[in-house]
Amino acid sequence: MAEEQKREFWRWLESNWVNPDINWRNAQYVTVGIDVGSVSSQAVVMADGQIFAYGNMRTGSDSPNSATNALKFALEKADLPEDKINYLIGTGYGRVNVPMADRTVTEIACHARGANFIYGPEVRTVLDVGGQDIKVIRCDAKGKVTNFLMNDKCAAGTGRGMEVFSDLLSVPIGEVGERSFEVDREPPPVSSTCVVYAKSEATGLLRKGWKTNEVLAAYCAAMAERIFSLMERVGVEPEFAITGGMAKNRGVIDRLKKKVGLEPMKTKWDSQIAGAVGAALFGYALCQKGKGRK
Amino acid sequence: MLANYGYSDGSGNYFITIDTDMCNGCGDCVEACPARVFEVVDENPHDPMNEEPVAIVVADKKKKLKYECGPCKPASDRPPLPCMEACKAGAISHSW
Amino acid sequence: MIIAGIDCGAKNTKTVIMKDGQIIGKGIVPTGFEQSRAVNESLKIALKEAGITKDQLNHIGGTGSGAKAITDADVKVNDIKAIAAAANYFFPNSRTVADVGAEEGRAVKVNAQGDVEDFAINAKCAAGAGAFIEAMARALETPLTEIGQLALTSTNPIPLNSQCAIFAESEVVGLIHAKTDKQDISRAIHDAMASRIVSMIRRIGVNPDVVMVGGVAYNPAFVAALKRELNVDQIYIPEQPELAAAVGAAVVAAQEGN
Numbered sequence: 001m002a003e004e005q006k007r008e009f010w011r012w013l014e015s016n017w018v019n020p021d022i023n024w025r026n027a028q029y030v031t032v033g034i035d036v037g038s039v040s041s042q043a044v045v046m047a048d049g050q051i052f053a054y055g056n057m058r059t060g061s062d063s064p065n066s067a068t069n070a071l072k073f074a075l076e077k078a079d080l081p082e083d084k085i086n087y088l089i090g091t092g093y094g095r096v097n098v099p100m101a102d103r104t105v106t107e108i109a110c111h112a113r114g115a116n117f118i119y120g121p122e123v124r125t126v127l128d129v130g131g132q133d134i135k136v137i138r139c140d141a142k143g144k145v146t147n148f149l150m151n152d153k154c155a156a157g158t159g160r161g162m163e164v165f166s167d168l169l170s171v172p173i174g175e176v177g178e179r180s181f182e183v184d185r186e187p188p189p190v191s192s193t194c195v196v197y198a199k200s201e202a203t204g205l206l207r208k209g210w211k212t213n214e215v216l217a218a219y220c221a222a223m224a225e226r227i228f229s230l231m232e233r234v235g236v237e238p239e240f241a242i243t244g245g246m247a248k249n250r251g252v253i254d255r256l257k258k259k260v261g262l263e264p265m266k267t268k269w270d271s272q273i274a275g276a277v278g279a280a281l282f283g284y285a286l287c288q289k290g291k292g293r294k
Numbered sequence: 295m296l297a298n299y300g301y302s303d304g305s306g307n308y309f310i311t312i313d314t315d316m317c318n319g320c321g322d323c324v325e326a327c328p329a330r331v332f333e334v335v336d337e338n339p340h341d342p343m344n345e346e347p348v349a350i351v352v353a354d355k356k357k358k359l360k361y362e363c364g365p366c367k368p369a370s371d372r373p374p375l376p377c378m379e380a381c382k383a384g385a386i387s388h389s390w
Numbered sequence: 391m392i393i394a395g396i397d398c399g400a401k402n403t404k405t406v407i408m409k410d411g412q413i414i415g416k417g418i419v420p421t422g423f424e425q426s427r428a429v430n431e432s433l434k435i436a437l438k439e440a441g442i443t444k445d446q447l448n449h450i451g452g453t454g455s456g457a458k459a460i461t462d463a464d465v466k467v468n469d470i471k472a473i474a475a476a477a478n479y480f481f482p483n484s485r486t487v488a489d490v491g492a493e494e495g496r497a498v499k500v501n502a503q504g505d506v507e508d509f510a511i512n513a514k515c516a517a518g519a520g521a522f523i524e525a526m527a528r529a530l531e532t533p534l535t536e537i538g539q540l541a542l543t544s545t546n547p548i549p550l551n552s553q554c555a556i557f558a559e560s561e562v563v564g565l566i567h568a569k570t571d572k573q574d575i576s577r578a579i580h581d582a583m584a585s586r587i588v589s590m591i592r593r594i595g596v597n598p599d600v601v602m603v604g605g606v607a608y609n610p611a612f613v614a615a616l617k618r619e620l621n622v623d624q625i626y627i628p629e630q631p632e633l634a635a636a637v638g639a640a641v642v643a644a645q646e647g648n
């Protein structure tokens with residue numbers, strides 16, 4: 001049961017979409033961005049810099065099929081033969097596993113560029129909390145990175161850290177957020193940053209008689225603190241957007257919002273496609289500069 | 295761009311920041327660093343439209359900077375860091 | 391003169407009773423979540439073994455992360471100082487001391503008098519402490535007492551890339567699924583951990599004699615990896631390495647108590 005719920009939360013519901021208002025045949029350049037992450041992959045197809053189709057699916061990062069499957073999925077309902085693609089860029093944690101890519105671009109660059117597109121040019125700070133890393137990116141009105149950090153060494157604050165707690169407390173990960181607010185009063189955050197030590201701290205709290213929901217609240221608060229401390233390192237400038245799996249965990253995000261003092265931006269797009277959108281846009285820019293496929 | 299390479303874990307923050315607007319890609323840090331922490335690449339990987347050489351931190355060193363830089367940072371009497379001394383542009387800084 | 395040294399650590403609380411420089415009693419109990427109870431308990435056991443009562447003690451030295459809970463201590467001893475004093479007590483020629491416990495790794499440079507000349511600490515990240523090996527042993531489903539022996543039988547060094555105990559657990563599980571030999575995985579675990587401790591030790595310099603204390607010193611594979619990485623022939627380890635800080639606390643209390 002816990003396993004199922006976890007999948008639903010960390011691996012998103014799969015979806016694909018085609019823009020009915022765009023005819024790719026009228027476009028000068030069809031470019032594709034594929035973002036291979038640790039738990040999901042996205043392929044975005046753009047016609048002259050506008051989103052024509054995308055697919056978002058659960059995958060592992062280590063298989064070359066992840067990228068191929070994501071692209072097939074994106075094109076499932078689109079009548080676009082793959083050989084009409086002018087340029088294809090791979091990005092994300094598994095970007096080396098995009099066999100058909102013309103080149104790769106880092107997820108930092110793509111995320112900023114993509115956030116600029118899906119949230120609008122006002123976005124200046126992008127926070128992405130994924131299964132295994134935390135990225136904080138500042139960018140300018142063109143979506144160019146001005147300052148960034150990516151923490152992928154330590155599990156503290158990442159989806160993995162949350163997973164460890166959901167296992168420890170036997171609370172399905174999808175319920176963590178809600179239940180962390182079902183407490184009489186907000187407890188102080190778990191004091192250890194390290195997930196290993198936070199786990200023993202939590203065991204101690206339970207033994208002291210704390211309720212499961214209180215421990216969840218204390219851990220969500222610790223996660224928010226951890227994420228905020230990384231954001232402070234790069235500096236937070238409005239407007240502010242949150243992407244990645246953790247964006248769905250109210251327990252962490254509502255507590256984080258209070259610290260940041262800003263309301264995250266909203267978008268009509270699935271925020272998960274940000275990286276792939278950025279990659280496709282870089283492809284388009286390269287084509288325009290005459291640096292497309294020879 | 296301020297490119298922060300490294301990490302934060304329970305024990306502290308270990309970031310090397312390269313100011314890519316100051317770095318001219320000369321590669322002096324690459325030579326100066328005994329742990330081979332830096333390399334110069336043809337374009338900034340985080341700004342693919344800008345084709346000027348720039349220094350970055352080597353991928354497989356990023357998650358162990360605390361250890362890689364250990365010999366340059368004795369517990370007491372810390373001498374100037376070779377990388378920072380070598381960089382005439384003043385593009386490199388360390389968070390610890 | 392009869393002295394007690396108490397070390398209230400994150401995992402265990404340890405007491406030694408020393409009479410005129412000789413250890414005559416010891417007590418080790420898990421610290422759990424009530425430090426003061428653990429302190430009293432370990433003291434009681436040690437007093438019983440020594441065959442004396444609490445009021446016969448001239449001084450009590452207290453140290454460790456939970457030192458505040460040792461309310462009876464009349465001499466508070468800094469952790470680093472305790473390690474240095476203990477190393478000097480057991481091995482007067484010790485100059486470099488590595489202390490690797492469950493939650494912390496430390497390296498101390500000591501002089502011939504047992505004074506601290508320099509030190510470095512690895513704390514609050516399980517990847518640099520005994521907790522790393524404990525977590526990996528769980529992932530490998532091998533008892534902590536056996537993982538060291540298992541590692542020693544490996545002849546095939548493989549890397550363990552994750553620098554975080556949590557991510558390394560998944561890496562180990564992945565290696566098991568890929569049918570990698572358990573002994574090779576065990577060795578990789580010890581090598582990875584030792585290389586982190588070695589970088590810390592190098593920050594204070596490596597000068598013979600090298601001494602290791604702390605619970606992890608019981609692990610033969612870790613000691614072997616440490617020797618290999620430090621490139622030294624001999625690492626001196628006292629008989630009960632986990633008692634070192636308590637012994638150090640007693641030694642310092644004997645000198646400083648009045």
Ligand code: SF4
Pocket residue numbers: 153154155156193194195196197303304305514515516517553554555556557
């Ligand atoms: S602090 Fe804990 S969670 Fe973070 S890297 Fe170290 S072992 Fe991993």
Ligand code: SF4
Pocket residue numbers: 326327328329330331362363364366375376377378
């Ligand atoms: S401090 Fe030393 S090891 Fe670290 S980057 Fe600079 S020169 Fe290299």
